[in-house]
Amino acid sequence: MNHCSDGVLMIRWRSANPDMRIATVLSSSTGDGNPYMPSGQAKTGNFGYMYGVNCEQPMFKIVGTRNGNNSNLVDIYYELKFWQAAP
Amino acid sequence: MPDHFGAPVAISRFQRLKTNTRSHPGRCPGLLHFAPLALGIQVLTRTLHRWDQARIKRRNPLSGQLSESRHPVGPFPFNFPLLSNRNGKHLCGIINRRSNNSLDLLFLHPKEPRTMYSRTALGAGIVVLTLALWAVGTALVRPAWPRNLGVYIATSSEVIPVFPRTISGYRPAGNNKSYWDHRFASTGSIRIFESNR
Numbered sequence: 001m002n003h004c005s006d007g008v009l010m011i012r013w014r015s016a017n018p019d020m021r022i023a024t025v026l027s028s029s030t031g032d033g034n035p036y037m038p039s040g041q042a043k044t045g046n047f048g049y050m051y052g053v054n055c056e057q058p059m060f061k062i063v064g065t066r067n068g069n070n071s072n073l074v075d076i077y078y079e080l081k082f083w084q085a086a087p
Numbered sequence: 088m089p090d091h092f093g094a095p096v097a098i099s100r101f102q103r104l105k106t107n108t109r110s111h112p113g114r115c116p117g118l119l120h121f122a123p124l125a126l127g128i129q130v131l132t133r134t135l136h137r138w139d140q141a142r143i144k145r146r147n148p149l150s151g152q153l154s155e156s157r158h159p160v161g162p163f164p165f166n167f168p169l170l171s172n173r174n175g176k177h178l179c180g181i182i183n184r185r186s187n188n189s190l191d192l193l194f195l196h197p198k199e200p201r202t203m204y205s206r207t208a209l210g211a212g213i214v215v216l217t218l219a220l221w222a223v224g225t226a227l228v229r230p231a232w233p234r235n236l237g238v239y240i241a242t243s244s245e246v247i248p249v250f251p252r253t254i255s256g257y258r259p260a261g262n263n264k265s266y267w268d269h270r271f272a273s274t275g276s277i278r279i280f281e282s283n284r
Binding site: 005006007008009010012014016022024025026040041042043044045047048049050051052053054060061062072073074075076077078079080081082083084085086087 | 238246266271
């Protein structure tokens with residue numbers, strides 16, 4: 001039993017800058033010292049939501065810009081909801 | 088209780104009424120509270136041009152005596168000061184048909200019943216239509232939260248589904264609490280920096 005059903009998480013998010021391309025993924029710990037491994041294929045956009053288990057966590061990465069935008073940072077506004085295991 | 092004539096109308100008078108013609112309960116909502124007393128009478132809604140041969144009773148506010156005035160045969164006189172409503176088309180009242188086929192008009196509702204009925208229906212229709220459009224629009228624009236775990240991309244904030252209120256097998260953690268009831272900011276922002284990793 002890996003206890004990955006102890007809880008689930010939900011996250012809604014959006015980028016503050018529509019010119020930034022944000023890759024998102026749910027990553028999980030490998031347990032061997034390496035921090036996290038993506039548990040699925042990353043998806044790119046400016047708005048999104050994720051649904052994962054307590055062994056996973058949402059991750060974000062800038063993968064590019066649009067419209068000649070030279071920014072190298074971006075804010076992500078998020079809203080999280082955690083769920084605990086219940087009967 | 089003042090009636091349309093500005094004179095008090097004794098409710099007990101209604102109990103003495105016996106005979107009636109067609110009834111349209113529901114068209115005169117203001118009279119519905121008389122319904123228990125009106126088992127022997129009926130609430131009528133009629134166009135005025137049918138209200139010929141009517142006798143109109145009113146009570147003198149000073150002497151308390153009832154007086155009658157006979158309505159002339161033919162179309163209702165809209166300039167008749169006691170019975171003309173604002174629209175001059177319909178009046179709502181309680182009548183008593185006499186043995187000589189004349190009508191005693193004992194109470195006139197100040198509101199125009201057909202217009203009121205139509206407005207009620209129109210208002211209800213607008214509310215229903217609005218709710219239907221809202222439900223359809225919400226269903227089309229904002230999808231439900233997915234059943235499958237995973238990562239999802241939306242095209243705008245409007246189409247990001249809201250959190251469900253319940254999911255099977257789990258209960259929501261408290262506000263700003265993690266799975267383990269530790270404090271955790273459930274709303275906020277994070278800043279991401281570009282990197283080569």
